[in-house]
Amino acid sequence: MNKKAITLIFSIWASLALISVNAITVTRVEPANWWTGMKNTNLQILVYGPEISKASLKIKYPGIKVLNVSKTENPNYLFVYVDIAPGTKPGTVPLEFTNGADRFTYNYPLEARTDKTGAQGFSAADVMYLITPDRFANGDPGNDNLEDVSVNRQNPNARHGGDLEGISRHLDYLKDLGITTIWLNPVQENRMPGGSYHGYSITDYYKIDPRFGTNEEFKAFTKTAHDKGLKIVMDMVLNHCGSSHWWMKDLPAKDWINNNGVYVQTNHATVSVMDVHAAPSERAAFLNGWFVRSMPDLNQTNPHLAVYLIQNTIWWIEYARIDGIRQDTYSYLDYDFLARWNREIYAEYPDFNIVGETWYNKSTSSAWWQKNSRLSNKDSDLKTPMDFSLTFITQSAFDSKTDNGYLNNIFEDIAQDFIYPDPYNVLIFLDNHDMTRFNRKDETDLKRFKQGLAFLLTTRGIPQIFYGTEILMTGVKEEGDGNLRKDFPGGWPDDKTDLFSKSGRTEMQNEAWDYLQKLLQWRKTSPAVTEGKMIHYAPRNGVYVYARVKDGHTVMVMLNSSLADQTVKTDRFSDITGSFTTGRDVITSAAYNISEEVTIPAKGELILELGK
Ligand code: CA
Secondary structure, X not given: OOHHHHHHHHHHHHHHHHHHHHOOOOOEEEOOOEEOOOOOOEEEEEEEOOOHHHOEEEEOOOOEEEEEEEEOOOOXXXXXXXXXXXXXXXXXXXXEEEEOOEEEEEEEEEEOOOOOOOOOOOOOOOOEEEEOHHHOOOOOHHHOOEOOEOEOOOOOOOEOOOOHHHHHOOHHHHHHHOOOEEEEOOOEEOOOOOOOOOOOOOOEEEEEOOOOOOHHXXXXXXXXXXXXOOEEEEEEOOOEXXXXXXXXXXXXXXXXXHHHHOOOEOOOOHHHHOOOOOOHHHHHHHHHOEOOOOOXXXXXXXXXXXXXXXXXXHHHHHHHOOOEEEEOOHHHOOHHHHHHHHHHHHHHOOOOEEEEOOOOOOHHHHHHHEOOOOOOOOOOOEOEEEOHHHHHHHHHHOOOOOOOOOHHHHHHHHOOHHHOOOHHHOEEXXXXXXXXXXXXXXXXXXXXXXXXXXXXXXXXXXXXXXXXXXXXXXXXXXXXXXHHOOOOOOOOOOOOOOOOOHHHOOHHHHHHHHHHHHHHHHHHOOHHHHHOEEEEEEEEOOXXXXXXXXXXXXXXXXXXXXXXXXXXXXXXHHHHHOOOOEEEEOOOOOEEEOOOEEEEOOOOEEEEEEEO
């Protein structure tokens, strides 16, 4: 080859290389699509690509107006804000980028808002069943070992292979038990070293973790649940992302992550946001510190990030028609952001419900967060806080060896309900994925189990049950979080026992399961318990009596925490009993004459539907 030819080839190669360097490249656009007919007509489109901010953008599409094309100090990002006028037709919206002679068109899908099912919200008429998706059932072993994450069921902190298909196959089991609503620990991508099986280190907010399934499979899962009359609550984590999140390698802005993207530990001083004596430095250290090193703390006061996160939530509701949200580490987020997030969601979906993880020892702090609270000078618009205070009391209230137990503590705690704007709309639970299980270790009798569940499912509030409670699954926090989130036996193809089926369970497990099923199935039919007012009496001789009352329906609950049978005169409870003379036990269907006295067995309970 002569020198001239080599020069020619080189110059062709160089010009091609030049084109590819200068060519406009878009590597990521979020959200991947949007819809016409949303109440909020504004849309932010994040565009990511090498030096994309040097390109100019035009959009010609009837009804769409570009409001702002915003740049940050990172040239690889553009935040495009458009208005989608009412009546705009669905279609493909061309985002036309030009940079000198280079042109690139990204076809953005604008879809019709057609599916009006779902987004139902949840209420005290529901019972929520919390599932750790990695640990419930493995319906698709084919998705177990993907990318750089592999399954190891011997390691309590590794991935175990559970997935959406596994849960889907057990929806009938849950329906049979009497559950109405499923709360899933986060299902978005956690492509983290070590697996991050729990889901709280999100690495892509718009993607279902491929080890659980695809976005399409999640949408189909929600639809299947709805077809069976079940609701789905999605766990959202907007306080922090995972350290392997795609944007951590090239942050859109220095202040995208608190403390300029450098790890500083939060002090977990959750009360500092409401404490009138809090040192300002402690409050700032709480809000701006990271939850742990592997969870960078998102700065929701960055205006682009705030819109990004709100849109992401609305995208999931609209895309998958989920019915509710549980927001993680609620108090760690920026207050004004949370208020705006709630308001924008409820503006789009008025029936929706959101529960916030308001983890406090005292109910005053949880109540501070609830919508319409008089305790705060601003309104966070959170409909449902979590009542951790009651949880901590119930963990010891039903102990089998303690005479008279701690029922008085329950009574006194609930007597503080004046602090809540709406005490009927708080989430109540005996345990969850972060706490020692209600069945701490193998119990020798079921009295504590029955009292605890009877109380949970008849007092005020929205009850939540952790998966495995019905088969007496045990777990102690001191032995590690993985121990609280054991695999449900029978969920894996090679499991030797199947506790999803009656024949696989022990006699004791079946007694617990059957009791819970009776309670749950009955609860669905009782307007008194699901909608009724609560009236209670101070415990005497270890007996706590309360009622739920609605439109002539009255349910009277009597819990005996003492070690002896207790016979109580019923004239003291005339506010409840009125002209009723009989009570039907909702578990055994036995009839009681309540006109004079009732005997409650030692460490037992009666749930009576009153009649004449
Ligand atoms: Ca799997």
